[in-house]
Amino acid sequence: MGALQLPPLSLYVHLPWCERKCPYCDFNSHETRTLPEAEYISSLLADLEADLPFVQGRVVQTLFIGGGTPSLFSAAGIQRLMRGIADRVALADDLEATLEANPGSAEAAKFAGFRAAGINRLSLGIQSFQDAQLAALGRVHDSDQAHAAVAAARDAGFSRINLDLMHGLPGQSTAAAMADLDVASAYRTGHLSWYQLTIEQNTVFYKQPPVLPVEDVLADIQDAGEHRLQAAGLHPYEVSAWAATGEQCRHNLNYWEFGDYLGIGAGAHGKVSFPDGRILRYAKRRQPDAYLAAAGDWRVQPQWLGDEEKPGEFMLNALRLNAGFALADYTARTGLPLSTLQPALDTLLARGLLVQEGNRLRASALGRRFLDSVVTEFLC
Template sequence: MEAQTHTERFKLQASSFKLPPLAAYIHIPWCVRKCPYCDFNSHVSEQGLPEAEYIDALIADLELDLPNAQGRELTSIFFGGGTPSLFSAESLGRLLDAMANRLNFATDIEITLEANPGTFEQVKFAGYRAAGINRLSIGIQSFNAKHLKALGRIHDDKEALAAVAMARKAGFDNLNLDLMHGLPDQSLDDALADINQAIDLGPEHLSWYQLTLEPNTVFYSKPPILPVEDTLWAIQEAGQARLAEAGLAQYEISAYAQPGRQARHNLNYWQYGDFLGIGAGAHGKLTHPDGRVERYWKTRLPRDYLDAAKDYCAGRKVIAAADLPFDFLMNALRLSDGVPTAYYLARTGQSLEAIAPQLNEAVRKGLLEPWDQQLRPTERGRLFLNDLLEMFL
């Protein structure tokens, strides 16, 4: 039988269109102190945390979002912030019970909680594990006391080490450590010392990313002195080599993992899966049965969210058909291995033939691997990802 053309193959796949996997993101917007580099929706509570009231609101918000699940099971839940570990295990357990009573959980569901290394949060780790949370993401940022102070972090290097030990003692066998580089006054040796310390702790996953100065942050209005470009490049190259040597494979721009320990929740984002967004300022993505892809977001300020009663959604936007290629590829091409070509049709409803000229040009420029089976950036494409993505605008 003659080989099928791209068009014939993708037409055959069209009949198998189904909704993508579903995850849930839960936002808890409070912190003890706002870090000067942080542009997330986080707020300092001056009058104590309205913990019970907020959990009630999250459950009410979830109720309104239930039709969007379309009968799908949840593959992952991610508690982000802010600092979710400011909330008690009892409160988070109450929310997880409410979710389990309303949605089907995958038998191997991944439930991640972002946690600070501070002593106050550490004492709760065993409670979180008992509540059903099975993955911790600990915001270390650095093991260097000087750099932690420059970043405005409220923990020190000793608390960072103690947090990992406490997490292991509490029964967590799936840990992510958040680590930053390109910090004020950081040398190559400083950055490698942080990486080596992280490796010694044996995390299953490491998020290692460069400090950037984001608008609407203290660092943006009062920039610190950061390492020069040559130093940043040297840190990036040496750090990636050291992590690879230690068995932490880079599977995304800033994500490294032991074999089989990639973050399932984040993979769902990058593979263009759907996710419910619950909580103040949370964002969600939905694919409708008719093929429309929609992004939506919730009321941002905590007090406004708590007062929202029956209308937590602040806005919705259906992604125009012409914008779907960029929206899909902006996520998929962050992955070192990209995604199977079949995902494009399955999750956008569009044939790759419509963007074949751009794909072929990207291959010609050395930015994309031949795309018969996989949409995968080359090493050059990963380095110049913005240039690659601009071809699909």
């Protein structure tokens, strides 16, 4: 095990509740009519304090509040959370602070309060601008609320906004998918997450599958969408992330570049590196009730990555980026020499699935199509 350079540090905060569980969702989210906001925020801050010995003296560069539906929390609650975090850990002067929000009118009314609390980037779960598609997805908002949410975010002072859109929806045609992209790109928010609906286990859609577009239509949607987005000035920098120049999500980039992150909240995950080459992964208790009752015992499943696991862990993340990674970053982030990527690296280069350009390595267009298989070559 060799020494490594400490990468940037991020903080992820999980707020697990939502108004209604979507039939396609396999995230750690839970329907509720009563939100234990004050109690949960107290647990989050105590949870953060318990993790601080891992990162003494380090500065948090990005913060992401995800869910669930974080915008169900009150603006005052988010302000208390943000102040509590700032009291406990050093935050960068140029901190990127993202909060996920649904487009419902009740949430949109809080946007100005979220901005005043220190949130400077909003991620809106639009999914579609068409009422029929929203109904098929079981969403609780309609197209009018989707449009109103973007306007409310701008009125609240957010200059950095991500729109989440899905494609390959039940019965969706290529024309309908392009109509969603045209509406989204016309808003010029600078960032778009555009990903295909997949049927996951432990979801309503898995038990009662909807009729999805056939493979040829899915391929047409993907090809047409890529041309449409690039014509709108958005460029793909990750498997499903598109951004204008300089608008990439720094928090997600830190994940993909094998950076460090603390994770607080029910089901949150963390990864922390140490100068001596050790890397720790951990999770927090998944069920909200168990998390709230943990009282100092939030962390579960701690795992020290062995040297044999680090190549696969690094490549699983880094190869998601269209630009790939600098070869020197592999050693800096894992403490291992480049030779530990052999012979898988030679095999994949010879097959045209990876491309080396100077000091950078990335997946080829073919490699991106079969990325899971490419990454498997590096897993122990």
